[in-house]
Amino acid sequence: MKKLLIAAAFYAGFATIAAQTATPNDKDQKTWYHKDYATTKVYGVNTENAYKFLESKGLKPKTVVVGVLDSGVEVDHPGLAKNMWKNPNEVPNNGKDDDGNGYVDDIFGWNFLGGKNADIDVDNMEVTRVVKKYQSVFEGPDSAKNKENQAKMPEEFVMYMKSKEVFTKKSQEAKQNVQLYTMIKNSIPDMVKLLGDKTLTKQNLSTIKPSTQQEAMAMQVLAQVSNDPQVVGKSAAEVKTYMDAQMKEALDYFTPQAEKGYNLDFDPRKEIVGDNYDDYSEKNYGNNHYEGPDAKHGTHVAGIIAGLPNGSEPQYGVASRVAKIMTVRAVPDGDERDKDVANAIRYAVDNGAKILNMSFGKPVSPGKNVVWDAFKYAESKGVLLVKAAGNENEDIAEHQYFPTNYKSTTDEKPFVNNMIVVGSNTNDANALKSSFSNYNKKMVDVFAPGSEIYSTVPDGKYEYLQGTSMASPVVAGASAVLLAYMPNLKPEQIIESLVNTTNASTNNGFENLSRSAGVIDVAKAAEYAYKNFYKAEVPKKSTKKPVKKTKVK
Numbered sequence: 001m002k003k004l005l006i007a008a009a010f011y012a013g014f015a016t017i018a019a020q021t022a023t024p025n026d027k028d029q030k031t032w033y034h035k036d037y038a039t040t041k042v043y044g045v046n047t048e049n050a051y052k053f054l055e056s057k058g059l060k061p062k063t064v065v066v067g068v069l070d071s072g073v074e075v076d077h078p079g080l081a082k083n084m085w086k087n088p089n090e091v092p093n094n095g096k097d098d099d100g101n102g103y104v105d106d107i108f109g110w111n112f113l114g115g116k117n118a119d120i121d122v123d124n125m126e127v128t129r130v131v132k133k134y135q136s137v138f139e140g141p142d143s144a145k146n147k148e149n150q151a152k153m154p155e156e157f158v159m160y161m162k163s164k165e166v167f168t169k170k171s172q173e174a175k176q177n178v179q180l181y182t183m184i185k186n187s188i189p190d191m192v193k194l195l196g197d198k199t200l201t202k203q204n205l206s207t208i209k210p211s212t213q214q215e216a217m218a219m220q221v222l223a224q225v226s227n228d229p230q231v232v233g234k235s236a237a238e239v240k241t242y243m244d245a246q247m248k249e250a251l252d253y254f255t256p257q258a259e260k261g262y263n264l265d266f267d268p269r270k271e272i273v274g275d276n277y278d279d280y281s282e283k284n285y286g287n288n289h290y291e292g293p294d295a296k297h298g299t300h301v302a303g304i305i306a307g308l309p310n311g312s313e314p315q316y317g318v319a320s321r322v323a324k325i326m327t328v329r330a331v332p333d334g335d336e337r338d339k340d341v342a343n344a345i346r347y348a349v350d351n352g353a354k355i356l357n358m359s360f361g362k363p364v365s366p367g368k369n370v371v372w373d374a375f376k377y378a379e380s381k382g383v384l385l386v387k388a389a390g391n392e393n394e395d396i397a398e399h400q401y402f403p404t405n406y407k408s409t410t411d412e413k414p415f416v417n418n419m420i421v422v423g424s425n426t427n428d429a430n431a432l433k434s435s436f437s438n439y440n441k442k443m444v445d446v447f448a449p450g451s452e453i454y455s456t457v458p459d460g461k462y463e464y465l466q467g468t469s470m471a472s473p474v475v476a477g478a479s480a481v482l483l484a485y486m487p488n489l490k491p492e493q494i495i496e497s498l499v500n501t502t503n504a505s506t507n508n509g510f511e512n513l514s515r516s517a518g519v520i521d522v523a524k525a526a527e528y529a530y531k532n533f534y535k536a537e538v539p540k541k542s543t544k545k546p547v548k549k550t551k552v553k
Contacts, residue, residue, distance in 0.1 A: 025180030027314045032427045033155040033304075033449035033474060034318070037521065041465060042427050044449060044480055047318050049523035054485040057530060061484035066107075066305050066476055069341070070327045072291045073327035075108045076460045079310040080302055083317075085324040087351065088141050101350065102284040104124030105347040109327035112340040114287040115274045121293035122256045123334035124266050125170070126362045130163035130263045133366075140411055146320030163364050183217075183249040188240055191220035195236035202226050215435040221280045255342040261334050269337075280370045283343045290327045296457050298327065300465050301359050303456030304473040305480065313462055318477025318522065322484035326353050331360045338367025345374040351381050353405050354483060357476040358403070359388045359469035365402035375405065375416045384491040385419040386481075388468035392440035395441045406443055416492035420479075420498065422449025424471035425519050431511050432519070437468055439513035445499055446516045478522040486534045487528070497529040 054061075066086050075144050087107050089099035097104045113120040135268045136492030138160050150157045185197050195214060198204040206221060208215040221384055222239075225231055231242055269277050275285040291299075302325045307317040317323070330344040336545050341358075356378065365371065378385055390401040393415065397409045405414035424434035425447045434451045438444065450471030457463045479494050489497075504511060504520030511517040 008425075010257040020363040027162045029452070030314055030454040031316070031423045032331070033453060034382045034428075036523070037519070041429055043425050043429060043432060043503060043505070043519040045318065045519070046472060046521045047478075047481075048524040049156040049483055050478075050526045051321065051370070053523055054481070056061070059527050062064070062487050064323050064355060064484045065326050065353045066319070066323050066350075066355035066480050067326045067328055067344075068298055068302050068305070068379065069328045069330050069356055069361070069440075070301050071331045071333075072111065072289075072295035072299045072329040072450050073108075073325060074295050074456070074460075075327065077299060077456050078326065078459070078460050079307045079313065079456045080322050081322065083306040083308055083324055085326040085352075089168045090287075094378070096135065097418050098412070099539045103286070103347070106351075107288065109288075109293060109351075110288045110344075111329035112286040112343055112347075112478040113273065113292060113329050113332055114289050115285070117271050118209075118272045118333050119270040119287070119289050119292045120268050120272050122260045123268060123332035123337070124263065125167070125257070125261045126335040126364050126366070127167040127170070128164035128264060129267075129335075130160055130364055130366060131167050134160040134549050135164075135264075139310050147270075152316065157394050158363050159366065166363055167174070167262060174257035175263055178251065178258045181247055181250040184221055184243075185251065186216060187221065188243045188247070190215050190290070191222055191243065192236045192240050194218060194222070195239060197236070199233050199235055200226055200231055200235060200239050213256045220243070227233040227539070238496045239352055241553055256333055258368075275339075277337070277339060280342070280367060281338050282339075282445040283346070286329075290329065291458070292329050294374045294458075295493070295519050296331060296463075297359070297465075298329070299454075299457050300455045300463070301357060301469060301473045302510070303462075304470060305357065305452060306479040307456050309440065315456070315462055317455075318474055319480035319484070320477075323477065323480040326351065332387065337405075338365055342367070345371075345378055349378050351383050353383065355384045355386060355476050355479050356471050357386050359467075359472045361388060361390045361401040361403070361404070363400065363461070368402055372407070375403070375419065375460075379416045379418040382490060383418065384479055384494055385416075386472050386479065387419055387421050388472040389423045389444045390439075391424075391436040391467050391469070392438055393436050394438050396438045396442050396443050399438075401438060404443070409443070410423065417495075417504075420475060420495045422450075422468060422472045422475045423514055424466070424468045426451040430507060432505050432507055433513060434466065434468075436466075437471075437513075441512050442515060446475065446494065446502055447510075448469065448478075448515055450474070475520060478520055478525065481522055484524055484528050486529055487534045488537070489529060489533055493529060493533045494525075497533070501525045501528045 031137050035042045036046040091098045092107050127268040137313050194208050210219045212389050305317045306323040306325050308320050309316050327347050328338040328344040379544050405419040421444050423444045424437040425432050448471040451466045452464050453470040456462050498520050499516040501524035502516040503521050504518035
């Protein structure tokens with residue numbers, strides 16, 4: 001699922017949602033995730049010192065292609081255009097499959113969410129699809145047949161019951177949230193009226209006496225909003241602008257869920273994509289609409305990995321000097337489908353990506369075996385998979401978050417050695433874990449900055465977003481830096497280098513939230529990899545026989 005995290009949670013009793021805040025407009029905040037913990041005590045990833053160390057050893061980088069498996073990327077964004085991968089064997093826009101890979105005009109990547117005439121924007125949730133498929137099988141009108149099917153398909157039945165539970169809970173929550181944020185949106189005029197010519201401060205609010213129930217509700221919201229440093233002291237007009245934006249974000253997030261994501265009768269796949277969805281072996285479908293209807297999430301992720309400084313914008317990706325972005329669109333507004341994920345992995349691997357970023361996930365996975373086969377394929381080709389841990393603030397050993405590199409949560413080790421799972425941290429050492437981040441001491445490998453991350457978004461713009469979706473590309477970028485300067489590194493060596501060199505913390509039990517007990521440090525990881533794994537490339541000897549010179553008589 002595309003994890004666009006909503007603006008500040010309003011008052012308790014309404015809802016609790018993860019924050020996406022618009023942080024003050026200063027360079028220091030926009031680039032905080034690059035900071036060196038040793039000198040600033042901010043848990044950034046020490047980007048600049050990594051480059052300095054590697055270059056001090058006389059190493060010369062080779063370009064690393066990073067596949068962004070996501071919602072799409074604005075390939076002509078000024079902060080990304082120069083760092084986009086281009087298929088060297090494809091002639092642009094000639095309507096031919098020049099390289100014979102089965103995909104026509106795939107210059108920057110591919111879109112598995114499109115057809116001849118359209119692209120999927122909103123899709124339903126995986127639990128919705130499972131309930132729709134198995135409801136009549138396990139809970140049909142014939143109780144004897146139901147029991148027979150349950151006995152014949154025990155794994156599917158367990159998945160169905162889990163899906164039904166999640167579907168029932170989340171569909172109701174989505175509807176309630178639409179009602180909630182519509183109500184708050186409708187109360188914004190009352191907020192403006194109550195503030196009048198006053199600025200938003202707790203002291204000023206204490207002097208305002210609401211006269212109606214609606215005004216009382218507006219005051220409750222204002223009281224909560226006044227806790228946000230970015231709004232304190234603002235005028236009524238500025239508060240209105242802020243609230244309008246927050247409510248739009250919230251309603252844009254929850255309305256599609258309520259109307260389509262948890263709607264058993266909604267399924268855009270057949271009409272738009274036109275593939276035989278149940279045929280997991282099918283791979284040649286989609287189009288080259290790299291951006292798709294909404295590329296905000298994917299464009300933001302791409303910028304964290306390889307964004308370049310643009311004009312007055314100081315934002316740059318961790319691997320901006322060494323990486324190229326290949327975009328593979330496989331994540332709609334809703335849950336990604338296993339068939340698309342597996343095909344996206346194989347496409348990226350076959351076309352030269354050495355690192356794949358996967359900022360998505362869901363609670364059930366009907367086609368998990370197909371995805372796991374793709375994991376093994378990537379492993380066989382020496383490709384590193386970087387995966388977001390998820391944004392439910394849950395222990396992923398208790399609440400699985402697919403796709404996962406553990407076939408069972410009780411397994412001692414993952415079944416592949418090429419995946420690193422990433423949780424999200426803040427820039428506050430005293431509250432280091434992002435409030436939304438999933439965690440587990442065995443199944444989450446490292447943490448990386450994911451709160452209030454400034455990066456590229458469509459229309460040539462920039463925004464702060466947050467989520468493990470943002471932490472994962474920080475690690476993908478860090479991995480690209482290591483691999484660019486030390487091309488002989490294997491995925492498991494990159495993972496070991498990052499895990500064994502984190503800046504650890506014991507605040508609030510942070511040491512128990514991941515295998516590494518800390519936040520990655522690219523410079524330390526570079527030193528570790530150089531010391532333990534680096535091998536200088538030996539120039540290949542020519543196999544050509546020397547040409548004998550004949551004397552001219």
